[in-house]
Amino acid sequence: MIKIKLHWQILIAILLAFICGQLTGTELSIFGITFYAMYDFIGTMFLNALRMIIVPLILSSIICGVANMGGRSDLGKLGGLTLGYYALTSTLAILVGLFFVNVISPGIANGMAVGSSLNLSLDEGTLATAVASVEGRGGGDIAAIFLRMIPTNIVAAAAEGQMLGLIFFALVFGYFMSQIPNRQGEVLLNFWQGISETMMRITMWIMRFAPYGVFGLVAGTVAATGFAAFQPMLIFFITVMLALATHVFVILPLLLKYVGGVSPLAHFKVMAPVLLTGFSTASSSATLPLTMERVEKNAGVSEKTTSFVLPLGATVNMDGTALYECVAAIFLAQAYGLELSFATQFTVVLIALLTSIGVAGIPAASLVAITVILTAIGLPIEAIGLLLVTDRVLDMFRTAINIFSDSCGAVIIAKRQGELGILES
Numbered sequence: 001m002i003k004i005k006l007h008w009q010i011l012i013a014i015l016l017a018f019i020c021g022q023l024t025g026t027e028l029s030i031f032g033i034t035f036y037a038m039y040d041f042i043g044t045m046f047l048n049a050l051r052m053i054i055v056p057l058i059l060s061s062i063i064c065g066v067a068n069m070g071g072r073s074d075l076g077k078l079g080g081l082t083l084g085y086y087a088l089t090s091t092l093a094i095l096v097g098l099f100f101v102n103v104i105s106p107g108i109a110n111g112m113a114v115g116s117s118l119n120l121s122l123d124e125g126t127l128a129t130a131v132a133s134v135e136g137r138g139g140g141d142i143a144a145i146f147l148r149m150i151p152t153n154i155v156a157a158a159a160e161g162q163m164l165g166l167i168f169f170a171l172v173f174g175y176f177m178s179q180i181p182n183r184q185g186e187v188l189l190n191f192w193q194g195i196s197e198t199m200m201r202i203t204m205w206i207m208r209f210a211p212y213g214v215f216g217l218v219a220g221t222v223a224a225t226g227f228a229a230f231q232p233m234l235i236f237f238i239t240v241m242l243a244l245a246t247h248v249f250v251i252l253p254l255l256l257k258y259v260g261g262v263s264p265l266a267h268f269k270v271m272a273p274v275l276l277t278g279f280s281t282a283s284s285s286a287t288l289p290l291t292m293e294r295v296e297k298n299a300g301v302s303e304k305t306t307s308f309v310l311p312l313g314a315t316v317n318m319d320g321t322a323l324y325e326c327v328a329a330i331f332l333a334q335a336y337g338l339e340l341s342f343a344t345q346f347t348v349v350l351i352a353l354l355t356s357i358g359v360a361g362i363p364a365a366s367l368v369a370i371t372v373i374l375t376a377i378g379l380p381i382e383a384i385g386l387l388l389v390t391d392r393v394l395d396m397f398r399t400a401i402n403i404f405s406d407s408c409g410a411v412i413i414a415k416r417q418g419e420l421g422i423l424e425s
Helices: 007-024 035-067 079-104 124-134 143-149 154-159 163-175 182-207 210-225 227-258 264-281 284-297 303-316 318-333 342-357 366-376 381-417
Strands: none
Touching: 007 035, 007 210, 035 163, 035 182, 035 210, 035 366, 079 154, 079 227, 079 303, 079 318, 079 342, 079 381, 154 163, 163 182, 182 366, 227 318, 227 381, 264 284, 264 303, 264 381, 284 303, 284 381, 303 381, 318 342, 366 381
16 A cells, blocks of 8 residues: 555545535434544544653653753853753744734634634633633742742642643753763663653654544534634644744844854755755654754764754754744634733743753654643643644644754854854855
């Protein structure tokens, strides 16, 4: 049989979902079971599988990412420049996304929240909880956000979905794990790397069922609301694309030219084959060998800088992903009719920045991170089903941007380190 790539499977599933949802509606049944109930069952199964992997995937990815930075000797000038660059570009990407989603407001149409047209609804109890979690807060609540970063019980934090505290624990644990000498440190690192590899395999296994999950979620929405529901999703798609384009064609080139003294056009030419590969595979990890080869041989970056900056970037530097997480979470909040205060949007920015560190470099892994943000702002993660309609295409674009940002970091850091012949501006 002809093996169809996953992204084509998902696109076919979306097409079939539109057709089946429109034909069956919510009333048509077989053997006493409505098709709508079947769609809901399939979609819920897929979402439950995503829920299942959140804690171990995020925890192991962040611990390994931080631990693999190495000991104190690696966190000298090169490490400081690398981490500073990654923190800067990820923050800038999130702020760009925050700007566009607030200006365009894809979750609001004609002054009304679009949730009802997208088959999003909260019962009164859940709505009251969500409203209480996001409204009536001011700048003073930012202090409380930092207090929540330090959980009193790490097990309870994981069980209750307090991911901000769990992420902080993972960052601290990963750093101090790298300080343990000799065999004990190696055993710990191997243990967490084993968990990380296992969770990535489980994630990829779950994503093999993504076409079925997408079919159930999209067909259920179409059955309940019809085709008109997806106009807001088009606006959401445009919002994300505008934000991504601004970051890759404005922010990163400015950093290349004025911070690194590197020609943006020349760097785009060097990275073109890598970006096309990353776009087609939607995996920064799978593209890493080609990225390292092009940056070292064609951009003139030393092997020392390349081997440190790029593998680390493939793990912790996810500009496109962080931007997307922020836009997606605020879009869904708008769709539910919730007004996010400055403090809550600050929470979204902070969690998007931290969770982007723990996102595995594999297709659709950011969906797991988005569930963390939705939980933090009091929204049900069932809403993530809507994002699956456009996620695969956007995943390809944001992966290419993640890779391009890593490569920009390598050449900027190389120039700052005094390496010569790096794509002179």
